[in-house]
Amino acid sequence: MASASAKxxxxxxxxxxxxxxxxxxxxxxxxxxxxxxxGALLFFPFxxxxxxxxxxxxxxxxxxxxxxxxxxLPLVKLGALVxxxxxxxxxxxxxxxxxxxxxxGVDLQTARLTSWIVIxxxxxxxxxxxxxxx
Amino acid sequence: MRRIVVxxxxxxxxxxxxxxxxxxMALYTLLVGAMLLKNAPFxxxxxxxxxxxxxxxVATLLFAASLAWHAWVGVxxxxxxxxxxxxxxxxxxxxxxxxxxxxxxxxIQILWR
Numbered sequence: 001m002a003s004a005s006a007k008x009x010x011x012x013x014x015x016x017x018x019x020x021x022x023x024x025x026x027x028x029x030x031x032x033x034x035x036x037x038x039g040a041l042l043f044f045p046f047x048x049x050x051x052x053x054x055x056x057x058x059x060x061x062x063x064x065x066x067x068x069x070x071x072x073l074p075l076v077k078l079g080a081l082v083x084x085x086x087x088x089x090x091x092x093x094x095x096x097x098x099x100x101x102x103x104x105g106v107d108l109q110t111a112r113l114t115s116w117i118v119i120x121x122x123x124x125x126x127x128x129x130x131x132x133x134x
Numbered sequence: 135m136r137r138i139v140v141x142x143x144x145x146x147x148x149x150x151x152x153x154x155x156x157x158x159m160a161l162y163t164l165l166v167g168a169m170l171l172k173n174a175p176f177x178x179x180x181x182x183x184x185x186x187x188x189x190x191x192v193a194t195l196l197f198a199a200s201l202a203w204h205a206w207v208g209v210x211x212x213x214x215x216x217x218x219x220x221x222x223x224x225x226x227x228x229x230x231x232x233x234x235x236x237x238x239x240x241x242i243q244i245l246w247r
Contacts, residue, residue: 040212043205043230047237055244058185064178091163094156101153 027115034119035093038086046083077133084129089122140223142210152207155200162197166190191245198241202234 014023025033057067070076096118099105105114142148175184184190209230217223 036212039205039208043209044233047201047205051237051240051244055240057181058244058247061178064181091160095160098153098156 026112027119028111031093031096031115031118034089034122035097038090038093041082041086042090046086049079049083071133080133081126081130084133085122085126088125088129089118092118092121092125138220140214140220140227142214148207152204155204158200159197159204162193162200166193185245194245195241198238202238206230206234 053067053071056063058064071080096105096114099114100111105111137144173180175181185194210227213223213226213230217226
Protein backbone atom coordinates (compact mmCIF):
# COMPACT_ATOMS: atom_id res chain seq x y z
CA MET A 1 0.00 0.00 0.00
CA ALA A 2 1.39 3.37 -0.94
CA SER A 3 1.60 5.99 1.74
CA ALA A 4 -1.09 8.63 1.71
CA SER A 5 0.82 11.27 3.59
CA ALA A 6 3.32 13.64 2.10
CA LYS A 7 6.83 12.80 3.24
CA UNK A 8 8.26 16.24 2.76
CA UNK A 9 8.69 18.04 6.06
CA UNK A 10 7.36 21.56 6.04
CA UNK A 11 7.60 24.15 8.78
CA UNK A 12 4.39 24.35 10.78
CA UNK A 13 3.18 26.74 13.40
CA UNK A 14 0.13 25.00 14.77
CA UNK A 15 0.41 24.92 18.55
CA UNK A 16 -2.93 24.87 20.40
CA UNK A 17 -2.61 28.48 21.65
CA UNK A 18 -1.74 29.53 18.10
CA UNK A 19 -4.84 27.76 16.76
CA UNK A 20 -7.02 29.29 19.46
CA UNK A 21 -5.72 32.83 19.75
CA UNK A 22 -3.38 33.75 16.90
CA UNK A 23 -4.67 32.22 13.70
CA UNK A 24 -7.79 34.17 12.79
CA UNK A 25 -10.24 32.46 10.48
CA UNK A 26 -12.14 34.73 8.11
CA UNK A 27 -15.94 34.34 8.30
CA UNK A 28 -16.16 31.98 5.28
CA UNK A 29 -13.56 29.85 7.09
CA UNK A 30 -15.85 29.62 10.12
CA UNK A 31 -18.77 28.58 7.93
CA UNK A 32 -16.53 25.93 6.40
CA UNK A 33 -15.22 24.40 9.63
CA UNK A 34 -18.70 24.53 11.21
CA UNK A 35 -20.07 22.79 8.11
CA UNK A 36 -17.53 20.04 8.68
CA UNK A 37 -18.13 19.77 12.43
CA UNK A 38 -21.92 19.76 12.04
CA GLY A 39 -21.64 17.14 9.28
CA ALA A 40 -19.48 14.89 11.45
CA LEU A 41 -21.95 15.24 14.36
CA LEU A 42 -24.89 14.40 12.11
CA PHE A 43 -23.08 11.30 10.83
CA PHE A 44 -22.47 10.20 14.38
CA PRO A 45 -24.23 10.19 16.80
CA PHE A 46 -27.29 12.06 15.52
CA UNK A 47 -28.42 9.73 12.69
CA UNK A 48 -28.22 6.77 15.07
CA UNK A 49 -30.15 8.69 17.73
CA UNK A 50 -32.83 9.76 15.24
CA UNK A 51 -33.27 6.20 14.00
CA UNK A 52 -33.61 5.05 17.60
CA UNK A 53 -36.31 7.70 18.19
CA UNK A 54 -38.15 6.78 14.98
CA UNK A 55 -37.91 3.06 15.73
CA UNK A 56 -39.28 3.44 19.26
CA UNK A 57 -41.98 5.96 18.40
CA UNK A 58 -43.41 3.70 15.67
CA UNK A 59 -43.23 0.43 17.59
CA UNK A 60 -46.27 0.82 19.88
CA UNK A 61 -48.62 3.35 21.46
CA UNK A 62 -47.01 3.02 24.88
CA UNK A 63 -43.53 3.37 23.40
CA UNK A 64 -44.73 6.50 21.57
CA UNK A 65 -45.93 8.04 24.85
CA UNK A 66 -42.69 6.97 26.50
CA UNK A 67 -40.75 8.79 23.75
CA UNK A 68 -42.72 11.96 24.44
CA UNK A 69 -41.67 11.77 28.07
CA UNK A 70 -38.07 11.03 27.04
CA UNK A 71 -37.99 14.08 24.76
CA UNK A 72 -39.19 16.23 27.65
CA LEU A 73 -36.08 15.50 29.73
CA PRO A 74 -33.82 18.60 29.95
CA LEU A 75 -30.63 16.80 28.86
CA VAL A 76 -32.44 15.20 25.91
CA LYS A 77 -33.83 18.60 24.92
CA LEU A 78 -30.30 20.00 25.01
CA GLY A 79 -29.15 17.18 22.72
CA ALA A 80 -32.09 17.89 20.42
CA LEU A 81 -31.08 21.56 20.35
CA VAL A 82 -27.53 20.67 19.27
CA UNK A 83 -29.00 18.39 16.60
CA UNK A 84 -31.29 21.15 15.33
CA UNK A 85 -28.38 23.59 15.10
CA UNK A 86 -26.17 21.04 13.32
CA UNK A 87 -28.93 20.25 10.80
CA UNK A 88 -29.87 23.88 10.15
CA UNK A 89 -26.29 25.09 9.83
CA UNK A 90 -25.32 22.19 7.57
CA UNK A 91 -28.45 22.84 5.47
CA UNK A 92 -27.85 26.60 5.07
CA UNK A 93 -24.10 26.30 4.51
CA UNK A 94 -24.74 23.48 2.03
CA UNK A 95 -27.06 25.67 -0.04
CA UNK A 96 -24.35 28.36 -0.03
CA UNK A 97 -21.82 25.83 -1.37
CA UNK A 98 -24.24 24.70 -4.09
CA UNK A 99 -24.60 28.33 -5.17
CA UNK A 100 -20.81 28.83 -5.06
CA UNK A 101 -20.49 25.76 -7.31
CA UNK A 102 -22.78 27.53 -9.76
CA UNK A 103 -20.43 30.54 -9.61
CA UNK A 104 -22.94 32.59 -7.64
CA GLY A 105 -21.64 34.83 -4.86
CA VAL A 106 -17.98 34.07 -5.45
CA ASP A 107 -16.54 37.58 -5.09
CA LEU A 108 -15.09 38.38 -1.66
CA GLN A 109 -17.67 40.85 -0.44
CA THR A 110 -20.64 38.68 -1.36
CA ALA A 111 -18.94 35.57 -0.01
CA ARG A 112 -18.43 37.31 3.36
CA LEU A 113 -22.01 38.56 3.41
CA THR A 114 -23.49 35.14 2.62
CA SER A 115 -21.23 33.60 5.29
CA TRP A 116 -22.75 35.89 7.90
CA ILE A 117 -26.23 35.10 6.59
CA VAL A 118 -25.55 31.35 6.94
CA ILE A 119 -24.25 31.67 10.51
CA UNK A 120 -27.13 33.91 11.61
CA UNK A 121 -29.75 31.82 9.76
CA UNK A 122 -28.47 28.64 11.41
CA UNK A 123 -28.74 30.19 14.86
CA UNK A 124 -32.10 31.86 14.13
CA UNK A 125 -33.65 28.61 12.87
CA UNK A 126 -32.28 26.83 15.94
CA UNK A 127 -33.95 29.46 18.15
CA UNK A 128 -37.27 29.13 16.28
CA UNK A 129 -37.41 25.32 16.32
CA UNK A 130 -35.91 25.20 19.80
CA UNK A 131 -38.68 27.50 21.06
CA UNK A 132 -41.28 25.14 19.61
CA UNK A 133 -39.56 22.22 21.32
CA UNK A 134 -39.68 23.97 24.69
CA MET B 135 -1.32 10.42 -11.26
CA ARG B 136 -0.18 8.28 -8.36
CA ARG B 137 -3.28 6.54 -7.00
CA ILE B 138 -3.51 5.29 -3.44
CA VAL B 139 -5.79 2.71 -1.87
CA VAL B 140 -7.12 4.94 0.89
CA UNK B 141 -7.58 7.94 -1.41
CA UNK B 142 -10.71 8.99 -3.28
CA UNK B 143 -11.94 8.04 -6.73
CA UNK B 144 -10.10 10.79 -8.58
CA UNK B 145 -13.00 11.97 -10.63
CA UNK B 146 -16.13 14.01 -10.89
CA UNK B 147 -18.40 11.21 -9.66
CA UNK B 148 -18.08 11.59 -5.88
CA UNK B 149 -18.16 15.35 -6.01
CA UNK B 150 -21.29 15.32 -8.18
CA UNK B 151 -22.98 12.56 -6.17
CA UNK B 152 -22.47 14.50 -2.96
CA UNK B 153 -24.25 17.49 -4.48
CA UNK B 154 -27.12 15.55 -6.06
CA UNK B 155 -27.78 13.65 -2.82
CA UNK B 156 -27.67 16.99 -0.97
CA UNK B 157 -30.44 18.36 -3.20
CA UNK B 158 -32.54 15.20 -2.68
CA MET B 159 -32.19 15.50 1.11
CA ALA B 160 -32.93 19.24 1.04
CA LEU B 161 -36.15 18.65 -0.93
CA TYR B 162 -37.21 15.89 1.50
CA THR B 163 -36.44 18.19 4.42
CA LEU B 164 -38.57 21.02 3.03
CA LEU B 165 -41.46 18.74 2.02
CA VAL B 166 -41.64 16.64 5.18
CA GLY B 167 -40.76 19.60 7.40
CA ALA B 168 -43.59 21.70 5.96
CA MET B 169 -45.98 18.78 6.35
CA LEU B 170 -44.99 18.17 9.98
CA LEU B 171 -45.42 21.86 10.80
CA LYS B 172 -48.80 22.04 9.02
CA ASN B 173 -50.45 18.79 10.10
CA ALA B 174 -48.55 18.21 13.38
CA PRO B 175 -49.17 14.42 13.38
CA PHE B 176 -47.83 14.02 16.90
CA UNK B 177 -50.32 11.48 18.19
CA UNK B 178 -49.57 7.79 17.80
CA UNK B 179 -52.34 7.00 15.23
CA UNK B 180 -51.41 10.01 13.04
CA UNK B 181 -47.67 9.27 13.32
CA UNK B 182 -48.22 5.60 12.45
CA UNK B 183 -50.52 6.56 9.55
CA UNK B 184 -47.91 8.96 8.14
CA UNK B 185 -45.23 6.26 7.92
CA UNK B 186 -47.73 3.69 6.63
CA UNK B 187 -48.13 5.60 3.38
CA UNK B 188 -46.22 4.22 0.41
CA UNK B 189 -44.83 7.54 -0.82
CA UNK B 190 -43.55 8.44 2.65
CA UNK B 191 -41.77 5.10 2.99
CA VAL B 192 -40.14 5.38 -0.43
CA ALA B 193 -39.21 9.06 0.10
CA THR B 194 -37.67 8.25 3.49
CA LEU B 195 -35.73 5.34 2.02
CA LEU B 196 -34.46 7.64 -0.75
CA PHE B 197 -33.41 10.10 1.96
CA ALA B 198 -31.56 7.36 3.86
CA ALA B 199 -29.78 6.15 0.72
CA SER B 200 -28.83 9.72 -0.20
CA LEU B 201 -27.57 10.32 3.32
CA ALA B 202 -25.39 7.21 3.21
CA TRP B 203 -23.74 8.19 -0.07
CA HIS B 204 -23.43 11.87 0.92
CA ALA B 205 -21.96 11.07 4.33
CA TRP B 206 -19.54 8.54 2.83
CA VAL B 207 -17.99 11.23 0.63
CA GLY B 208 -17.96 13.75 3.47
CA VAL B 209 -16.57 11.50 6.18
CA UNK B 210 -13.93 10.15 3.80
CA UNK B 211 -12.84 13.72 3.08
CA UNK B 212 -12.50 14.33 6.82
CA UNK B 213 -10.51 11.12 7.32
CA UNK B 214 -8.22 11.96 4.40
CA UNK B 215 -7.50 15.37 5.93
CA UNK B 216 -6.77 14.34 9.51
CA UNK B 217 -5.86 10.64 9.64
CA UNK B 218 -2.45 10.11 8.06
CA UNK B 219 -1.43 6.49 8.90
CA UNK B 220 -2.82 4.27 6.09
CA UNK B 221 -3.87 1.34 8.29
CA UNK B 222 -5.81 3.48 10.74
CA UNK B 223 -7.43 5.44 7.92
CA UNK B 224 -8.51 2.27 6.14
CA UNK B 225 -9.93 0.85 9.39
CA UNK B 226 -11.95 4.01 10.00
CA UNK B 227 -13.14 4.05 6.38
CA UNK B 228 -14.37 0.47 6.68
CA UNK B 229 -16.12 1.31 9.96
CA UNK B 230 -17.76 4.30 8.27
CA UNK B 231 -19.11 2.14 5.44
CA UNK B 232 -20.38 -0.48 7.88
CA UNK B 233 -22.11 2.12 10.05
CA UNK B 234 -23.77 3.76 7.03
CA UNK B 235 -24.90 0.37 5.70
CA UNK B 236 -26.31 -0.40 9.14
CA UNK B 237 -28.21 2.92 9.11
CA UNK B 238 -29.83 2.04 5.77
CA UNK B 239 -30.67 -1.48 6.95
CA UNK B 240 -32.18 -0.15 10.17
CA UNK B 241 -34.23 2.40 8.17
CA ILE B 242 -35.66 -0.38 5.97
CA GLN B 243 -36.45 -2.43 9.05
CA ILE B 244 -38.31 0.48 10.65
CA LEU B 245 -40.24 1.42 7.50
CA TRP B 246 -41.34 -2.08 6.42
CA ARG B 247 -42.04 -3.74 9.73
